[in-house]
Amino acid sequence: MITRILSRLLQAIPTLAGVAVLVFVLVRVVPGDPVAMMIPPGADADVVARLYAQYGLDKPILTQFVIWAGQALHGDFGMSISLRQGVTGLIFSRLPATLELVAFAATLAVLLGGALAVFGTRYAGRAGEAVVDGLTGFILSVPDFLWGLAFIVGFGVLLPLFPISGRNDPSYSLGLASDFILTESFLRLRWGVTADILAHMTMPAVALALPLAAMIARVLKSSLAEQMAQDYALLSRVKGFSRWHVIVAEALRNAAIPTVSLTGVQVTFLVGGTVLIEKIFSYPGIGSLAIDAVVNRDLPLIQGLILTFAVLFILINLLLDFSYALLDPRLRHG
Amino acid sequence: MANPVPGTLRHALTNWRVLAGGVLLLLLAIAAIFASALAPYDPLDQDLAAQLAAPDWHFGADAHALGTDSLGRDVLSRLIYGSRVALTVAFVAGFLTAIAGTAMGLAAGFFGGWLDAVISRAVDIWSSFPPVLLSIILVALLGTGLWSVVAAIVLIDWTRFCRVVRAETLKQRRLDYVDAAVVAGLRPLAILWREIVPNVLPLALVLLTLEMGLAVVIEAILSFVGLSISSDAPSWGGMIAEGREVVHQAPWVLIGAMLVLLATVLGFNVLGDGLKQELDPVLR
Numbered sequence: 157m158i159t160r161i162l163s164r165l166l167q168a169i170p171t172l173a174g175v176a177v178l179v180f181v182l183v184r185v186v187p188g189d190p191v192a193m194m195i196p197p198g199a200d201a202d203v204v205a206r207l208y209a210q211y212g213l214d215k216p217i218l219t220q221f222v223i224w225a226g227q228a229l230h231g232d233f234g235m236s237i238s239l240r241q242g243v244t245g246l247i248f249s250r251l252p253a254t255l256e257l258v259a260f261a262a263t264l265a266v267l268l269g270g271a272l273a274v275f276g277t278r279y280a281g282r283a284g285e286a287v288v289d290g291l292t293g294f295i296l297s298v299p300d301f302l303w304g305l306a307f308i309v310g311f312g313v314l315l316p317l318f319p320i321s322g323r324n325d326p327s328y329s330l331g332l333a334s335d336f337i338l339t340e341s342f343l344r345l346r347w348g349v350t351a352d353i354l355a356h357m358t359m360p361a362v363a364l365a366l367p368l369a370a371m372i373a374r375v376l377k378s379s380l381a382e383q384m385a386q387d388y389a390l391l392s393r394v395k396g397f398s399r400w401h402v403i404v405a406e407a408l409r410n411a412a413i414p415t416v417s418l419t420g421v422q423v424t425f426l427v428g429g430t431v432l433i434e435k436i437f438s439y440p441g442i443g444s445l446a447i448d449a450v451v452n453r454d455l456p457l458i459q460g461l462i463l464t465f466a467v468l469f470i471l472i473n474l475l476l477d478f479s480y481a482l483l484d485p486r487l488r489h490g
Numbered sequence: 491m492a493n494p495v496p497g498t499l500r501h502a503l504t505n506w507r508v509l510a511g512g513v514l515l516l517l518l519a520i521a522a523i524f525a526s527a528l529a530p531y532d533p534l535d536q537d538l539a540a541q542l543a544a545p546d547w548h549f550g551a552d553a554h555a556l557g558t559d560s561l562g563r564d565v566l567s568r569l570i571y572g573s574r575v576a577l578t579v580a581f582v583a584g585f586l587t588a589i590a591g592t593a594m595g596l597a598a599g600f601f602g603g604w605l606d607a608v609i610s611r612a613v614d615i616w617s618s619f620p621p622v623l624l625s626i627i628l629v630a631l632l633g634t635g636l637w638s639v640v641a642a643i644v645l646i647d648w649t650r651f652c653r654v655v656r657a658e659t660l661k662q663r664r665l666d667y668v669d670a671a672v673v674a675g676l677r678p679l680a681i682l683w684r685e686i687v688p689n690v691l692p693l694a695l696v697l698l699t700l701e702m703g704l705a706v707v708i709e710a711i712l713s714f715v716g717l718s719i720s721s722d723a724p725s726w727g728g729m730i731a732e733g734r735e736v737v738h739q740a741p742w743v744l745i746g747a748m749l750v751l752l753a754t755v756l757g758f759n760v761l762g763d764g765l766k767q768e769l770d771p772v773l774r
Contacts, residue, residue, distance in 0.1 A: 182631055299707045299755055301714075305730060305748055313741050320737070421618060428620020435715055436734065446623075447715050450630040458630065465623065 164477060168470045175466040176228065180221050183455050224459075233460035238452035243460040247442060251464065252335035253323055254430050254441030260338075260357055261364035261426060268365065269372025270408075276373065277380040277403050288373065295370040300429060304363035304436040311359060318359050321438035325352050360437040364429050368422050376415045383407035413483050420476045424469045502768040511699075511761025518754060522573040529567035530555070533724040537562035542740040557742040559732055565746050568724040572747070575718075575725040576754060579636065579709040583643040584702040590644055591651025592694045598652065599659025600682050610656070613649045621646050625708055629717045639718050643705050651697055658693050662686050692769035696762055703758030710751055726751050 208214040212223060212234075227234065233243035276288030298306075312320035324330065324337060330349065332340045338357070341349040383389055384407055392402045434443035442461060449457040502508045521528060537558065545557040545565075556565040598609040625642045632638035662668065663686065671681045712718040713727025726747045733744025 297756065297759060298752065301707055301711050302748055302752055305734070305744065308734070308737060309741055309745055309748070313737050424618070425620045428623040431626060432622050432711060432715070447626065450626055451716050453630070458627075462627065 160481075161474075161478070164474055168474070171470060172463070172466060176225065176463060177221075179459050179462045180224060183459055184217055184220075228463075233463075234456035236449075236454055236457040238449070238454040238457070243456050246445065246457065247460055247464055249335055250440055250442050250445050252337070253439065254427075254434070254443060256336060256338045257357060257361060257364070257430060257434075257439065257441060258427055261361040262368070262423060264361055265365035265368035265372060265426070269369040270376060272369070272373035273376035273380055274403055274408070276377045277384065277407075278399055280381065280384075288377065292370040292373045295366050300363075300367050301432060303366050304360065304433050307359040307363055308436070319356050320359070323353065323356050323440055324349070325356075356439075360433045360439055363436075364426055364433050368419065368426055371422055372415060372419050375418045376411060379411040379414045380407055383411045409483065413480065416476060416479055416483060420473065423472055423476070427465065427468055427472065502765065505764045505768055507760045507764025508768060509764075511757045511759070511764060514753060514757035515761060518573050518757065519577060521570050522577045525570050525574060529564075529570045531564035531567040533563065533568045533571040534722065535563060537564075542736060544740075545742050556746050557740060559729070559740070559743050560736050565729070565743055568729060569726070569746055569750050571724040572726045572729060572750070573754075575636070575713075575723070576706045576709060576751075579640060579643070580702040580705045580754075580758070583640045583705040583709075584698055586640065587644045587647045587701055587705070588651055588694055588698040591648035591697075592655050592690070594648065595652040595655025596659055596682065596687065596690065599656040600663060600678075600686060606656070609652065613652050616646075617649045617653075621708075622711060625712065626715065626717065629712055634717045636719050639709050639712050642712070643708050646708075647701060647704060650701065651694060654697060655690055655694060658690050659686055662689050692765075696766045696769060699758055699762035699765055703755040703762070706751065706754050706758070 205214070212220055215223070224234065231244055233247075235241065236243050236246055239246060272288050272292065276285045279285050307318075308320045311317045319325075330337055330341070332344070332349075334340050338350065338353045341347070341353060380403060384403070386407075389402050389407055392406055393399070397405075430441060431443035431446055433439070434441045435447050438444065442464060445457070446461045446465075448454075449461060531554075539562065540554065540558050541560055541562045543554050543558040543562070545555060546553040554564050554566070556569065558564055559568070594609050598606040624646055628642040628645055629638050632641055668681060668685055671685050676684070709718055709725070710727035710730065713725040714731045716731065718727060719725055729743060729747035730751070733740070733742075733747055737744050
């Protein structure tokens with residue numbers, strides 16, 4: 157198992173290096189000049205030249221890459237042009253917000269999707285199943301983009317249950333040591349703060365989770381139906397176990413494998429979806445940072461962020477690989 | 491072989507999905523074409539005396555049926571003009587995506603071999619990226635503007651056509667009528683064009699309808715984040731962004747744009763589902 161993990165981690169290195177080269181080249185062929193946007197009208201040529209030199213944009217492209225790659229290996233991704241801060245520091249200060257949002261949304265999606273699938277299977281062929289099918293169909297037919305906005309109108313304005321922007325109430329200082337404020341406030345037993353953060357995260361997380369939950373519900377329900385038709389499930393029923401017991405305690409584990417593989421890609425889409433959701437809810441994570449970076453043509457920041465997303469996608473895929481091994485004993489010993 | 495299309499079309503009009511989706515989209519097309527006659531105001535006209543005016547149903551000369559935005563511009567007029575952007579992108583991006591993806595799918599499915607291997611691998615890699623992130627990165631690379639948006643949509647979504655058309659082409663190629671055409675002495679390209687393309691086309695048409703709905707959403711998303719046409723020009727995504735800013739004072743800006751976007755997407759989806767039922771002999 158450990159050699160498996162190590163070999164997978166080693167395989168990730170060339171992938172990352174490839175992404176880094178690709179990103180560097182692509183960003184350099186972008187039309188539009190980032191420095192031109194910072195220069196006040198009528199600035200003299202000396203100032204302009206100094207700015208180019210400051211960001212290293214006056215050197216040949218190969219030299220720029222060698223410098224950038226060397227610094228990147230030391231964890232230094234240069235200075236953000238629009239925010240005038242170190243890219244690495246910016247990303248690390250905003251990554252925790254996105255990670256907590258993704259973790260919350262993924263948990264919600266699994267719980268909601270799982271519950272819908274189990275409920276639909278328990279009432280297969282009856283009204284309960286029709287309700288589950290109708291609900292998942294409805295969730296999937298509305299574009300993801302509109303769910304977040306619909307929540308803002310519905311539960312933020314017309315029926316103001318939740319705050320519609322930000323990550324926490326800015327009127328008091330948090331006084332926390334890390335940027336994982338949800339986790340840290342919970343561990344420090346400051347549950348008032350935790351509740352406030354959760355209230356801010358609920359709508360973006362639900363909006364992110366809904367499409368994934370519907371997808372999980374569909375896939376899991378159909379593989380549960382397959383499992384319930386197997387002899388072992390019938391035998392359990394004959395032995396007198398209740399339907400709930402057979403579904404939850406016996407069929408679910410076997411049905412989970414295809415669901416994990418089919419929803420694997422969807423989880424990376426969930427991380428990609430944070431870009432838009434964070435923008436919609438003015439949530440201070442790396443997604444909204446990415447949109448601002450693109451709108452401001454902030455090359456160093458765009459490079460750093462794309463690499464960050466690439467690392468996240470690779471890590472998620474690794475985690476999924478290992479979860480197969482946990483679910484399927486054949487893979488563990490293979 | 492008798493041409494089955496007219497009969498199929500007539501039958502399709504009895505399908506409620508085709509009818510509902512078709513009527514909805516027809517209304518939208520009318521709104522887009524006759525925008526200047528239908529819109530009560532110029533969509534760019536600012537009335538700073540009537541900022542964020544609430545919807546007013548009195549239909550007077552100066553009434554704003556769906557309210558005004560933060561610059562006093564008439565929401566209804568902007569929604570009507572916004573349909574031009576949405577439908578332009580839907581048709582142009584939809585057709586270009588369909589042509590590119592279908593051509594790749596046909597090539598991969600019909601010729602097979604290394605060509606199929608290369609195209610299929612490209613589809614796999616390409617479609618493993620989250621589309622929203624990819625579209626934003628692409629527009630960042632291509633520069634903002636409507637044509638970059640169209641190009642980004644084609645570059646992202648060609649895989650949807652390619653995957654399905656390839657599978658269908660593989661299936662058709664194994665059928666007896668293709669063998670018959672080979673025996674009759676038709677050259678490969680003639681078989682592809684005269685025998686396989688007509689049989690793959692209905693499927694591509696269904697995908698095209700669904701793709702148009704997707705294109706409308708992607709354009710709205712990119713205008714929402716400020717990467718499509720300029721924020722002055724009326725577009726639904728731009729109105730959503732603006733409505734989001736003033737949602738507490740004037741929720742009608744956001745609600746109006748959302749409902750129009752939703753109706754358009756559902757229109758394309760329902761029409762696509764209906765066409766799928768009609769064009770697939772098994773489902774019919």
